[in-house]
Amino acid sequence: MNISEELIRKITLQAIEELGEKATTENVKQVVSKSLEKLGAEEQTFKTTPEDSGRVILTSFGLNHPGIVSGITAALSEAECDIHDISQKLMGEFYTMIMIIDITNSKKDIKQLQEDLNKVAEKLKVKVYLQHEDVFRYMHRI
Amino acid sequence: MPYEFDEILETIKMTEIEHFDIRTVTMGISLRDCADRNIEVTKQKIYEKILKFAGNHVKIAEEIERKYGISIANKRVSVTPISIPFGSFTADEYIQIAETLDKAALEIGVDYLAGYSALVQKGMTTGELELIKSIPGALANTKTICSSVNVGSTKAGINMDAVLIMSETIKKTAELTADRDSIGCAKLVVFANAVEDNPFVAGAFHGVSEPEVVINVGISGPGVVLEAIKSAGNVSVQELAEVIKKTVFKITRAGELIGRKAAEMNGVEFGIVDISLAPTPAEGDSVGDILKAMGLEDVGAPGTTAALAMLNDSVKKAGLMASSSVGGLSGAFIPVSEDQGMIRAVEKGNLSLEKLEAMTAVCSVGLDMIAIPGKTPAETIAGIIADEAAIGIINDKTTAVRIIPAVGKDVGDSVDYGGLLGKAPIMEVRELSPAAFVRRGGRIPAPTRSLTN
Numbered sequence: 001m002n003i004s005e006e007l008i009r010k011i012t013l014q015a016i017e018e019l020g021e022k023a024t025t026e027n028v029k030q031v032v033s034k035s036l037e038k039l040g041a042e043e044q045t046f047k048t049t050p051e052d053s054g055r056v057i058l059t060s061f062g063l064n065h066p067g068i069v070s071g072i073t074a075a076l077s078e079a080e081c082d083i084h085d086i087s088q089k090l091m092g093e094f095y096t097m098i099m100i101i102d103i104t105n106s107k108k109d110i111k112q113l114q115e116d117l118n119k120v121a122e123k124l125k126v127k128v129y130l131q132h133e134d135v136f137r138y139m140h141r142i
Numbered sequence: 143m144p145y146e147f148d149e150i151l152e153t154i155k156m157t158e159i160e161h162f163d164i165r166t167v168t169m170g171i172s173l174r175d176c177a178d179r180n181i182e183v184t185k186q187k188i189y190e191k192i193l194k195f196a197g198n199h200v201k202i203a204e205e206i207e208r209k210y211g212i213s214i215a216n217k218r219v220s221v222t223p224i225s226i227p228f229g230s231f232t233a234d235e236y237i238q239i240a241e242t243l244d245k246a247a248l249e250i251g252v253d254y255l256a257g258y259s260a261l262v263q264k265g266m267t268t269g270e271l272e273l274i275k276s277i278p279g280a281l282a283n284t285k286t287i288c289s290s291v292n293v294g295s296t297k298a299g300i301n302m303d304a305v306l307i308m309s310e311t312i313k314k315t316a317e318l319t320a321d322r323d324s325i326g327c328a329k330l331v332v333f334a335n336a337v338e339d340n341p342f343v344a345g346a347f348h349g350v351s352e353p354e355v356v357i358n359v360g361i362s363g364p365g366v367v368l369e370a371i372k373s374a375g376n377v378s379v380q381e382l383a384e385v386i387k388k389t390v391f392k393i394t395r396a397g398e399l400i401g402r403k404a405a406e407m408n409g410v411e412f413g414i415v416d417i418s419l420a421p422t423p424a425e426g427d428s429v430g431d432i433l434k435a436m437g438l439e440d441v442g443a444p445g446t447t448a449a450l451a452m453l454n455d456s457v458k459k460a461g462l463m464a465s466s467s468v469g470g471l472s473g474a475f476i477p478v479s480e481d482q483g484m485i486r487a488v489e490k491g492n493l494s495l496e497k498l499e500a501m502t503a504v505c506s507v508g509l510d511m512i513a514i515p516g517k518t519p520a521e522t523i524a525g526i527i528a529d530e531a532a533i534g535i536i537n538d539k540t541t542a543v544r545i546i547p548a549v550g551k552d553v554g555d556s557v558d559y560g561g562l563l564g565k566a567p568i569m570e571v572r573e574l575s576p577a578a579f580v581r582r583g584g585r586i587p588a589p590t591r592s593l594t595n
Contacts, residue, residue, distance in 0.1 A: 057145070059154050085143045098150050100143065111208050129154055131211035138395040140149040 011035050054104035055084065055133040058117070062126030064095040072128065075120045076101060079108045100133070152392075156366050157212050161427040162393055164400050165362035165420045166216040167203050168341035169196050170348035170413065171355050173257075177227040181235045184228060185242040192219065192246040192255075195355045195410070200251040202407045206400055214400065215362065215422070216562070219247060220346035221257035229269025233276035240280035240287050247286040254329075256288035256346035261336070264298040264585070274304075277311050281326035282318035288344035294334035294531035296538045300586040302528065308332045309523035309580075313547055316516065320549035323557035327546040328479075328511065332527050334534030334541050339414050340470040345507070345542055356413040358470060359401035362420040363393040364481075365427040367453075371435045382436065383456045390417065390460035398465040414469030417461030418506055419453070421481040423564035429453075429474050430483020441484055442493035450474065451504035471540055473506030479559070479566030480511055488567045495526075495569050503533045508542035513557045513566035516549040523547065525576030528586075536589050 015031040016023045060072060069088070076083065076099075085100040103110065114130050121128040156162040176187040196219050203217045224239060231239070240258055247255035258280055260270040277289050291308055294300035312327055319326035331345040338349020341358035348356070370389040374382060397415040405412035421429045429450075430441045436449045454474045461468045476498070478484045487493035495512070502508045508530050514523075527543045534541030548557045551568050558565040 057150060059150055087143055087147060089147065096147070096151065098143070098147060111205075114208060129158070129211055131153075132209045134399055135210040135212060135396055136145050136150060136153055138399040139153055139392040140145060 008032065008036065053133055054102055056101050056103055056110060056113075056130055057133055057136055058099040058101055058128065058130050059097070060121070060126055060128045061094065061096040062124070064090060064093055065124075068095065068124050068126055069097065071120050071124050072097075072099075072117065075116050079103075079106050079113055079116065081106045081113070156363075156393070160363075160369050161365035161422065161424055162363050162396075163213040163215050164359060164397060165422075166218050166341050166343070166360040167199075167214050167400065167404050168218040168220050168343075168346055168358050168360070169199050169355065169408065169410070170220045170339070170346075170352055170358060171195050171222075172348055172352065173222040173224070174227045174350075177230075179230070181231065181238060184231075185238060188239065189242050189246050192221075192243070193250060195408075196250045196252070199408065202404060206403050206407070210396075210400065210403075212396060212400060216254070217252050218341070218343055218346065219250070219252050219255045220341070220343075220348045220358075221255065222350065223257055223259035223261055223347050225260040225267070225270045225273040226350060229267055231269065231272065233272045233279070236273050236276035237279045237283060240276070240284050244284035244287050253286065254288050254343040255286050256290070256343040257348055258287050258289040259291060259347045261292045262304045263292050263295040263301055263334070265301065266304060274307055274311055277330065278314040278318045278326065281315050281329055288329040288331075288346070290331040290333055290336065290345045290347060290542075292333040292336040293527065294535050294586075296335060296535045297588055297592045298585075299588040299592075300334065300528060300531045300535060302580065302586060303583050305332075305527050305531065306520070306524045306580050306583070309520040309527060312523055312545060313520050316547045316549050323559060324516070324546050324548045325559055325563075328544065328559060328563050330544065332531075332543045334531035335539060336542075337470055337540055341414075341416050342418065342420065342471065342475075344544060352413070353411050355408075355410040357401055357405040357408060357410055358413040358416065359397050359404070360416040360418060360420060360470065361393050361397035362422065362427070363390065364419045364421045364429050364432055365424075366393060367419060368426060368428070368432050368435055371432060379452060383452060386453060386456035387460035387463075390419075390457050391464045394461045394464035394468070398467065401467075412467065414467045415461070415465050416470030417457055417465075417468055417472045418470065419457055419474040421475060421477065421484075422562060423480055423482060425482055428481045428483035429476055430481050430487055432483075434483060440490065440492040441487035442497050446497065447500050447504055450476070450501050454505040471506040475507060475510060476501055476505060477510035477544075477564075478512050478569070479557075479564040480562060481564075485565060485567060488569060495571060499529060499533070502530065502541055503537060507540055508534070508544075510542065510544045511546070511563070511566055512544070513546040513548050513551070513568045514571045515552045515568055516547050517552070518547045518571050519575070519577070521575060521577035521580050522571060522573075524580040526571075528576075528580060532586070536591065538591055
């Protein structure tokens with residue numbers, strides 16, 4: 001909401017009217033700044049985007065060793081994420097894994113998930129990236 | 143799987159290895175409703191307006207960075223050219239406004255706030271003259287403020303009086319910040335055909351035809367283009383153009399996504415994506431290296447201008463296809479201090495000021511971040527500015543000069559700012575004097591190209 005000067009003037013006039021004879025410069029100022037703060041506070045709540053698909057893409061790579069998939073999926077299952085697709089390739093001793101995950105019903109947001117997975121990645125000595133699907137859609141689909 | 147394995151890995155490679163990032167998300171804010179007769183009221187209005195709209199700017203940008211895994215190198219704010227709404231103030235009062243802007247910028251956590259500007263291509267108002275007078279002081283007293291002055295346009299010609307005043311202003315700015323390698327000059331741009339929606343500092347300002355608040359995005363992908371050219375191998379230039387286009391297309395799309403999300407989350411309008419290839423001092427993130435990868439021994443070799451022209455044109459073509467909101471400068475930047483490939487070419491003596499000037503005729507934006515000896519006379523700087531402005535107005539393109547006459551330094555020395563501004567070796571300037579020409583004053587008339595109606 002845009003707080004215009006006109007609105008401030010209106011609030012001030014109403015404050016003066018309501019305070020009646022008690023109105024002094026100080027208390028009018030107080031009342032007005034309080035009402036403005038309230039308006040400002042309402043304004044600060046910013047919305048999340050409704051058209052977000054809620055799908056994120058997890059990419060992981062590094063030296064192959066047992067327990068990588070299980071380590072990563074355990075963290076995802078703990079966060080109640082739904083795995084939509086999973087694909088893996090081995091090139092010599094390196095592995096690459098890509099997952100498409102739905103986090104709509106997860107109790108964690110993408111930032112918390114990234115933090116969780118970073119810990120897992122550190123333990124497994126691999127790289128894990130988590131990015132929203134849109135960036136791939138924008139770059140590779142017209 | 144809706145995406146190919148290789149597509150996903152390509153994006154990861156771009157963002158993690160090849161330095162693809164969003165160079166800047168810039169919020170443009172109109173200050174036209176902040177004017178008041180009283181300087182104190184004006185300052186308060188400016189401060190409150192910036193905090194109101196850009197208070198969450200940095201926080202939102204950081205959230206987007208995490209979500210999409212693409213880093214946003216800079217979060218910035220641009221404002222209405224200060225000389226327009228506040229034309230009744232004096233130089234001293236303008237400096238107070240600069241300090242207020244600086245305070246607001248530091249409070250919201252942006253690295254630069256640009257728009258301490260004046261548009262004087264046809265003539266100067268009293269307020270504009272006062273603002274220009276205040277520039278050295280304003281840049282010396284603030285950390286984040288960037289200033290620009292437009293001295294020429296295809297429609298108006300070149301205001302030679304302003305060119306001379308600006309060259310003196312540059313000298314004075316250098317002197318006032320002499321203790322910091324004349325850093326003030328790194329935040330001062332002299333333009334011809336300045337654009338209103340440029341998100342890149344130091345030349346950004348929020349033009350008068352822009353909406354109340356807007357988000358503009360500048361992408362940066364020299365590293366990505368360099369890798370694509372390297373892996374293309376020995377192909378014809380036509381095929382090379384194709385490779386560049388495909389790469390730039392993808393990074394422009396990512397830029398548009400980031401811009402739209404940032405605008406949506408800030409609850410403001412989305413403006414443009416500036417598809418300029420903007421280098422950073424990071425190794426590999428260099429336009430100079432791209433030119434070398436195209437087959438030149440070094441930047442400055444005969445053929446450099448042609449290679450750059452092709453690169454610049456391919457960037458534009460890809461950007462136009464990828465987004466319907468392409469704007470700003472949109473070309474390839476060749477700032478010397480911010481590009482390792484360019485720095486090396488200058489240090490080896492392969493790249494001269496004259497060759498750089500020729501290169502600016504085919505790309506955005508001009509002689510950018512060039513350090514010259516501190517003893518260079520103001521008239522010589524005026525000659526350099528006039529040359530660059532002439533290239534701009536005749537070719538109907540934006541050109542700019544961001545030049546640093548580093549006090550106490552000469553050829554062989556360098557200035558080092560660290561961070562994004564990088565390091566610039568002092569370049570040689572020809573000692574022939576244009577003094578009698580630039581001191582004539584007046585205005586170079588608009589070229590025939592201005593009569594398009």
